[in-house]
Amino acid sequence: xxxxxxxxxxxxxxxxxxxxxxxxxxxxxxxxxxxxxxxxxxxxxxxxxxxxxxxxxxxxxxxxxxxxxxxxxxxxxxxxxxxxxxxxxxxxxxxxxxxxxxxxxxxxxxxxxxxxxxxxxxxxxxxxxxxxxxxxxxxxxxxxxxxxxxxxxxxxxxxxxxxxxxxxxxxxxxxxxxxxxxxxxxxxxxxxxxxxxxxxxxxxxxxxxxxxxxxxxxxxxxxxxxxxxxxxxxxxxxxxxxxxxxxxxxxxxxxxxxxxxxxxxxxxxxxxxxxxxxxxxxxxxxxxxxxxxxxxxxxxxxxxxxxxxxxxxxxxxxxxxxxxxxxxxxxxxxxxxxxxxxxxxxxxxxxxxxxx
Ligand SMILES: [Zn+2]
Numbered sequence: 021x022x023x024x025x026x027x028x029x030x031x032x033x034x035x036x037x038x039x040x041x042x043x044x045x046x047x048x049x050x051x052x053x054x055x056x057x058x059x060x061x062x063x064x065x066x067x068x069x070x071x072x073x074x075x076x077x078x079x080x081x082x083x084x085x086x087x088x089x090x091x092x093x094x095x096x097x098x099x100x101x102x103x104x105x106x107x108x109x110x111x112x113x114x115x116x117x118x119x120x121x122x123x124x125x126x127x128x129x130x131x132x133x134x135x136x137x138x139x140x141x142x143x144x145x146x147x148x149x150x151x152x153x154x155x156x157x158x159x160x161x162x163x164x165x166x167x168x169x170x171x172x173x174x175x176x177x178x179x180x181x182x183x184x185x186x187x188x189x190x191x192x193x194x195x196x197x198x199x200x201x202x203x204x205x206x207x208x209x210x211x212x213x214x215x216x217x218x219x220x221x222x223x224x225x226x227x228x229x230x231x232x233x234x235x236x237x238x239x240x241x242x243x244x245x246x247x248x249x250x251x252x253x254x255x256x257x258x259x260x261x262x263x264x265x266x267x268x269x270x271x272x273x274x275x276x277x278x279x280x281x282x283x284x285x286x287x288x289x290x291x292x293x294x295x296x297x298x299x300x301x302x303x304x305x306x307x308x309x310x311x312x313x314x315x316x317x318x319x320x321x322x323x324x325x326x327x328x329x330x331x332x333x334x335x336x337x338x339x340x341x342x343x344x345x346x347x348x349x350x351x352x353x354x355x356x357x358x359x360x361x362x363x364x365x366x367x368x369x370x371x372x373x374x375x376x
Pocket of ligand 1: 028030219239300
């Protein structure tokens with residue numbers, strides 16, 4: 021049985037259109053009223069955009085309603101859906117806590133308010149009825165000032181029970197002359213014992229080789245095998261894993277068709293670079309993680325062997341998976357009924373269980 025680890029999912033893009041629509045209808049009729057009906061909203065919400073920047077604008081719509089009060093509502097539905105429909109055993113959920121604090125507060129007040137957001141997300145993610153191992157990744161943001169990003173890293177270090185890593189998001193074209201600033205922040209994160217990932221080499225504007233050595237995983241990174249394969253040996257030597265999110269590149273105009281990813285997978289496998297397949301924004305795309313895998317398979321981008329290699333890589337590179345093996349190995353042992361395995365039968369005799 022396949023269970024999945026999701027390493028790259030944004031809280032803002034994780035709300036499926038139906039859940040967001042219901043929330044708007046109940047709580048924000050001013051927003052739902054802008055659309056004739058649900059299909060019109062879904063069409064608007066999930067349609068492809070021309071650029072990454074345009075695509076990221078949609079996040080601001082969801083961020084604006086993910087307030088203190090509403091976060092548990094969205095997270096409960098996210099975890100429930102991930103457990104029931106996606107077979108997730110592990111989930112790293114990422115977001116920028118500053119962007120969930122009330123906008124009318126001053127910058128310092130908003131920085132102060134971030135801790136409560138981390139706690140709310142942490143508590144809401146732990147649901148005994150849907151036992152997924154979850155951790156948060158806090159995202160620095162290319163549009164936020166240095167003091168805020170610095171506070172995000174410090175905050176991440178203060179919550180080891182909830183937070184495993186830091187990321188930088190906001191569009192990889194916008195880091196510009198702030199690369200040194202971000203390398204320092206990543207250095208600080210490592211000193212605090214945090215893991216690191218970052219949105220890099222996603223688009224043709226995202227080549228930032230100076231940042232690369234600070235990352236344990238690379239958010240997207242597809243431009244490395246596509247346009248800078250000469251970097252693959254050093255990526256392999258550092259044991260860095262690419263978080264590849266296939267649907268994103270079609271929604272942001274980065275790629276025209278999914279078959280273009282074949283060279284990404286081929287070159288990475290050849291160079292010994294691991295790939296974890298992820299959704300990025302499963303809600304916004306209306307595409308769940310198992311379908312991302314299946315889609316790559318049906319378009320001949322990967323075969324079953326590669327698919328399984330990517331599934332295992334995801335657990336191996338998970339920042340906080342608490343077991344030494346992926347769940348598939350653990351489950352297989354439990355599910356296989358053999359005459360030597362009495363412990364799982366709860367006292368029912370082998371004659372009943374074994375076909376005669
Ligand atoms: Zn992302």
